[in-house]
Amino acid sequence: MKFKKISSLFLAVTVMSSVLTGCSSANGGSDSKQSGDSTELVWYMIGTPQPDQAKVMEKVNEYTKEKIGVTIDLRMIDWGDYGPKMQVITSGGEPFDICFANDYALNAQKGSYLEISDLLDSKGKEMKEVIDPLFLEGASINGKLYGVPANKEVGQQMVWAYNAEMAEKAGVDMSNVKSLEDLEKVLDVVKKKNPDLKMPMAAGANFVPVLDFDLLLGENLPFGISLNGDTDKVVNIYETEEVKKTLKTLRRFYEKGFIHSQAATDTDPHEMKVQNWFVRKDQYAPGAAEMWSSNAEYDIKYSPIHEPLTINNSVTGSVMAISATSKNPEKSMEFLNLLNTDEYLRNLVDRGIEDVHYTTNENGTITKTDAAKGYQMPSWALGNVFLTKSYDTDPENRIEQYEEFNEKAVASPTLGFYVDTTNISTEVATLSNIVQEFKAPLYTGSVDVDKYLGQLNDKLKSAGLDKVLKEIQTQYDAWKASNK
Numbered sequence: 506m507k508f509k510k511i512s513s514l515f516l517a518v519t520v521m522s523s524v525l526t527g528c529s530s531a532n533g534g535s536d537s538k539q540s541g542d543s544t545e546l547v548w549y550m551i552g553t554p555q556p557d558q559a560k561v562m563e564k565v566n567e568y569t570k571e572k573i574g575v576t577i578d579l580r581m582i583d584w585g586d587y588g589p590k591m592q593v594i595t596s597g598g599e600p601f602d603i604c605f606a607n608d609y610a611l612n613a614q615k616g617s618y619l620e621i622s623d624l625l626d627s628k629g630k631e632m633k634e635v636i637d638p639l640f641l642e643g644a645s646i647n648g649k650l651y652g653v654p655a656n657k658e659v660g661q662q663m664v665w666a667y668n669a670e671m672a673e674k675a676g677v678d679m680s681n682v683k684s685l686e687d688l689e690k691v692l693d694v695v696k697k698k699n700p701d702l703k704m705p706m707a708a709g710a711n712f713v714p715v716l717d718f719d720l721l722l723g724e725n726l727p728f729g730i731s732l733n734g735d736t737d738k739v740v741n742i743y744e745t746e747e748v749k750k751t752l753k754t755l756r757r758f759y760e761k762g763f764i765h766s767q768a769a770t771d772t773d774p775h776e777m778k779v780q781n782w783f784v785r786k787d788q789y790a791p792g793a794a795e796m797w798s799s800n801a802e803y804d805i806k807y808s809p810i811h812e813p814l815t816i817n818n819s820v821t822g823s824v825m826a827i828s829a830t831s832k833n834p835e836k837s838m839e840f841l842n843l844l845n846t847d848e849y850l851r852n853l854v855d856r857g858i859e860d861v862h863y864t865t866n867e868n869g870t871i872t873k874t875d876a877a878k879g880y881q882m883p884s885w886a887l888g889n890v891f892l893t894k895s896y897d898t899d900p901e902n903r904i905e906q907y908e909e910f911n912e913k914a915v916a917s918p919t920l921g922f923y924v925d926t927t928n929i930s931t932e933v934a935t936l937s938n939i940v941q942e943f944k945a946p947l948y949t950g951s952v953d954v955d956k957y958l959g960q961l962n963d964k965l966k967s968a969g970l971d972k973v974l975k976e977i978q979t980q981y982d983a984w985k986a987s988n989k
Contacts, residue, residue: 543570544836547578549591549604551886553774554581557879561857568850573839585711585772598830602837605886606652606826608723609644610817610923613651615930618826619834622650628838629653632845635889643820646923652824653841656889658790658907659820660813660914663715666777666797667784669804671695679784679808685714685754688784692763695783705763707785709771710945714751715786715810718742719919721977722926723818725937725944727965728977732814736918737985739978741970743962752947752954759950768949777801786810790885791906792899799873799898800881813914817923823886844888851892855884863896870897922984929976932969939964 555561558581566576582590588607595617612618625633632653633641640654665688667679675698677691692705699705718729721739729742742748758764765771775782778801787793789807797805825844827837843850856863856871857880863871871894884893895903926933943961946952 542574544575544833545578546575546603546833546837546840547580547601549580549582549594549601551584551587551605551607552581552883553583553776553881555880555882557857557862557876560861561853561880564858565850565853568853569840569843572847573836573843575833575836575840577840584774585709595828600830600832601828602831602833603841604826604828606821606824608725609652609821609824609826610646611722611926611933613646613826614923614926616829618651619829619831620649620651621653621827621834621838624827624834624838625650625653628835629842632842632889635846635891639815640820643815643817643921644824647925652821652826653845653888654820655823655825655885655887656845656891657823657885658813659911660815661819661822662789662813662910663786663810664789664793664807665784665810666787666794666805666807668780668782669806671699671780671783672806674698679806682808683810685751685758689754689758689763692758692761692784696762699783702781702783704765704775704782705784706758707775707782708764708768708949709773709775710769710949711772712768712786712948713944714755714948716742716751717747718745719816719917720818721919721922721924721981722933725940726933727936727940727970728924728974730917730919730981732917739974739981741962741965741974743958743965749954749958752950752958755948755950756952756954757950764950766951769945769951777805790890791910792895792903795896795898795900796884799896813910814917815914815920816917817920819914820920825888841888845892846889848892851888852894855882855887855893863894865894866897870895870899872897919981921988922981924977924980929969929973932973935968936965936970936973939968 558579562577562579569575569577587605591604591607594601595612606612606618636654636656637659639659640656641650644650644652644654665679665682672679672695675695677694679691682688682691688706696702696705713724716729717732719732720726720742721728721730727741727743728739730736730739755764759768775785777797780803787807789809794805794807825841827834831837844854845851857877859865861874862877862880863873865871873896884890891904891907900906939961943957947954947957947961
């Protein structure tokens with residue numbers, strides 16, 4: 506693999522004392538507003554709305570109002586709905602303040618997010634000091650920053666997470682399963698042993714298999730650079746033999762009943778705690794298996810698909826952006842600064858209320874209570890993970906594992922390259938719509954590969970694929986020349 510070794514520069518976290526704010530709302534379209542001596546900020550966040558959200562956000566708002574004069578209107582949008590709903594919100598110009606940045610680079614270039622380089626220096630100084638510089642560098646587009654990346658693992662590693670007890674009962678060994686072909690042999694056995702299992706492999710409308718390409722404009726566009734072949738050429742991945750082989754394997758999975766029949770239209774996130782699946786593709790970080798097992802309340806193990814890889818998506822996969830429509834950008838940055846530097850606030854938003862959702866042990870770890878089922882947030886998406894308290898189920902050396910994980914990460918040849926879509930924005934939008942029309946049926950094996958792949962490529966060609974390919978190749982060549 507033509508990658509360079511990188512080392513993490515994770516800095517020591519300085520614990521301060523501050524916090525956040527919030528009251529939940531499922532309603533869209535509200536402006537941030539002044540209320541007495543505080544400013545209310547609207548924060549859109551990815552994840553399943555939680556039963557105890559309002560209770561936690563009341564505590565958050567008490568704290569943040571006192572610390573920085575803001576309260577938070579937290580609006581959780583479920584996993585499968587987040588991207589489409591945020592696209593409507595941003596394209597419609599709805600006023601809001603902060604959001605989890607999906608399709609970070611594309612939305613930044615479209616003007617959806619505020620450029621924050623100067624604001625970070627003036628209102629986010631403490632936060633800037635604790636975030637690994639590699640994240641800030643990797644999230645900069647043409648030298649400008651449009652969001653605050655979470656301080657966490659710098660590399661991305663996809664794994665097969667699986668039900669350990671089910672594997673043992675079926676007599677299958679997952680330890681060396683990496684490719685889909687490896688997995689197929691295991692699923693043949695698991696399916697035979699569990700004929701009524703709904704999803705031997707959990708896959709739905711948002712499923713994307715692991716591909717040997719760095720996707721330059723995200724999963725909804727076809728442009729990629731090979732990770733194992735020619736790293737100089739931009740290609741349409743749907744014209745490659747590698748992707749065609751993967752799609753045909755997934756088609757076999759569907760025909761064998763490994764993928765359930767309604768997967769192409771299924772937006773259910775299929776939470777792990779429901780034991781109607783055997784294996785699923787997931788993203789690993791140190792302590793992930795322990796967290797999955799704790800949340801699901803049964804043993805979940807994993808088998809790595811590849812080594813940790815640092816790509817643009819791994820440094821921008823968890824970014825908080827300030828909306829270009831925000832009327833309170835300075836207060837928004839103050840809140841993000843507090844969230845990423847204040848241990849109390851970070852844990853309140855993430856872990857919930859002490860002695861309600863968890864209790865603290867003598868060694869400093871925490872133990873979930875029964876009430877924790879009413880408040881389970883996506884920790885990796887909420888900011889600086891080095892401030893989070895460790896559960897008693899976490900590895901004792903969790904932080905050291907993060908450092909070791911980052912030491913093993915290798916850099917993609919395209920790390921730091923972002924496509925400027927200014928001259929191809931119309932074509933990019935059309936091509937994205939076409940890919941989204943075909944992606945779910947193809948990636949869930951629900952349709953004939955040759956027929957639908959041919960239709961997809963014909964539509965892409967007609968919509969300006971070659972023009973966009975040429976433009977991206979020109980930009981990539983220039984970027985490589987200037988970064989030798």
